[in-house]
Amino acid sequence: MTINEIIHKALMVGIGVPEKISELVDELVKKGELSESQGAKLIKEYSEKASKSGEDISRSVTEIINKALEKMNIPTRDEVEKLSRKLTALSARIKKLEEPSPDRES
Numbered sequence: 001m002t003i004n005e006i007i008h009k010a011l012m013v014g015i016g017v018p019e020k021i022s023e024l025v026d027e028l029v030k031k032g033e034l035s036e037s038q039g040a041k042l043i044k045e046y047s048e049k050a051s052k053s054g055e056d057i058s059r060s061v062t063e064i065i066n067k068a069l070e071k072m073n074i075p076t077r078d079e080v081e082k083l084s085r086k087l088t089a090l091s092a093r094i095k096k097l098e099e100p101s102p103d104r105e106s
Helices: 003-014 017-030 036-071 077-098
Strands: none
Touching: 017 036
Protein backbone atom coordinates (compact mmCIF):
# COMPACT_ATOMS: atom_id res chain seq x y z
CA MET A 1 0.00 0.00 0.00
CA THR A 2 1.42 3.36 -1.02
CA ILE A 3 1.47 6.48 1.11
CA ASN A 4 -1.19 7.96 -1.17
CA GLU A 5 -3.50 5.00 -0.57
CA ILE A 6 -2.95 5.22 3.17
CA ILE A 7 -3.75 8.95 3.19
CA HIS A 8 -6.87 8.40 1.07
CA LYS A 9 -8.20 5.63 3.30
CA ALA A 10 -7.44 7.58 6.45
CA LEU A 11 -9.33 10.59 5.12
CA MET A 12 -12.32 8.57 4.03
CA VAL A 13 -12.55 6.46 7.19
CA GLY A 14 -11.76 9.44 9.40
CA ILE A 15 -14.82 11.29 8.28
CA GLY A 16 -17.00 8.19 8.14
CA VAL A 17 -18.04 8.78 4.55
CA PRO A 18 -18.43 5.19 3.27
CA GLU A 19 -20.70 4.18 6.15
CA LYS A 20 -22.89 7.27 5.83
CA ILE A 21 -23.42 6.75 2.09
CA SER A 22 -24.29 3.10 2.62
CA GLU A 23 -26.73 4.02 5.40
CA LEU A 24 -28.38 6.67 3.24
CA VAL A 25 -28.73 4.33 0.26
CA ASP A 26 -30.09 1.51 2.48
CA GLU A 27 -32.65 3.90 3.90
CA LEU A 28 -33.75 5.04 0.42
CA VAL A 29 -34.04 1.42 -0.72
CA LYS A 30 -36.16 0.54 2.35
CA LYS A 31 -38.45 3.51 1.67
CA GLY A 32 -38.83 2.34 -1.90
CA GLU A 33 -37.34 5.53 -3.33
CA LEU A 34 -34.51 3.53 -4.92
CA SER A 35 -34.31 -0.02 -6.21
CA GLU A 36 -31.51 -2.22 -4.97
CA SER A 37 -29.78 -1.99 -8.36
CA GLN A 38 -30.08 1.81 -8.32
CA GLY A 39 -28.67 1.83 -4.79
CA ALA A 40 -25.76 -0.37 -5.78
CA LYS A 41 -25.12 1.86 -8.82
CA LEU A 42 -25.23 4.98 -6.65
CA ILE A 43 -22.76 3.50 -4.16
CA LYS A 44 -20.45 2.46 -7.00
CA GLU A 45 -20.57 5.94 -8.58
CA TYR A 46 -19.91 7.58 -5.24
CA SER A 47 -17.01 5.21 -4.52
CA GLU A 48 -15.44 6.05 -7.87
CA LYS A 49 -15.83 9.79 -7.25
CA ALA A 50 -14.51 9.48 -3.69
CA SER A 51 -11.57 7.45 -4.95
CA LYS A 52 -10.75 10.10 -7.56
CA SER A 53 -11.04 12.86 -4.94
CA GLY A 54 -8.83 10.86 -2.59
CA GLU A 55 -6.26 10.42 -5.33
CA ASP A 56 -6.33 14.17 -6.00
CA ILE A 57 -5.83 14.89 -2.30
CA SER A 58 -3.01 12.36 -2.08
CA ARG A 59 -1.34 13.85 -5.14
CA SER A 60 -1.61 17.32 -3.61
CA VAL A 61 -0.17 16.14 -0.29
CA THR A 62 2.71 14.45 -2.11
CA GLU A 63 3.43 17.64 -4.07
CA ILE A 64 3.40 19.72 -0.89
CA ILE A 65 5.76 17.30 0.85
CA ASN A 66 8.10 17.21 -2.15
CA LYS A 67 8.18 21.02 -2.36
CA ALA A 68 8.86 21.29 1.38
CA LEU A 69 11.71 18.78 1.14
CA GLU A 70 13.09 20.62 -1.89
CA LYS A 71 13.05 23.93 0.00
CA MET A 72 14.76 22.26 2.95
CA ASN A 73 17.41 21.05 0.50
CA ILE A 74 17.05 17.44 1.64
CA PRO A 75 18.34 14.98 -0.95
CA THR A 76 15.94 12.49 -2.47
CA ARG A 77 16.37 8.74 -2.12
CA ASP A 78 17.57 8.57 -5.74
CA GLU A 79 20.19 11.25 -5.09
CA VAL A 80 21.44 9.45 -1.97
CA GLU A 81 21.60 6.13 -3.84
CA LYS A 82 23.48 7.78 -6.73
CA LEU A 83 26.01 9.28 -4.30
CA SER A 84 26.36 5.92 -2.58
CA ARG A 85 27.15 4.21 -5.89
CA LYS A 86 29.73 6.91 -6.70
CA LEU A 87 31.30 6.53 -3.26
CA THR A 88 31.54 2.77 -3.68
CA ALA A 89 33.18 3.18 -7.10
CA LEU A 90 35.64 5.79 -5.81
CA SER A 91 36.51 3.64 -2.80
CA ALA A 92 37.27 0.73 -5.11
CA ARG A 93 39.51 2.95 -7.29
CA ILE A 94 41.38 4.30 -4.26
CA LYS A 95 41.89 0.80 -2.90
CA LYS A 96 43.27 -0.32 -6.26
CA LEU A 97 45.63 2.69 -6.38
CA GLU A 98 46.88 1.95 -2.86
CA GLU A 99 47.80 -1.65 -3.72
CA PRO A 100 51.51 -2.16 -4.17
CA SER A 101 52.47 -2.50 -7.78
CA PRO A 102 55.21 -4.98 -8.80
CA ASP A 103 56.94 -2.31 -10.92
CA ARG A 104 56.98 0.19 -8.04
CA GLU A 105 59.77 0.17 -5.54
CA SER A 106 58.76 -0.02 -1.89
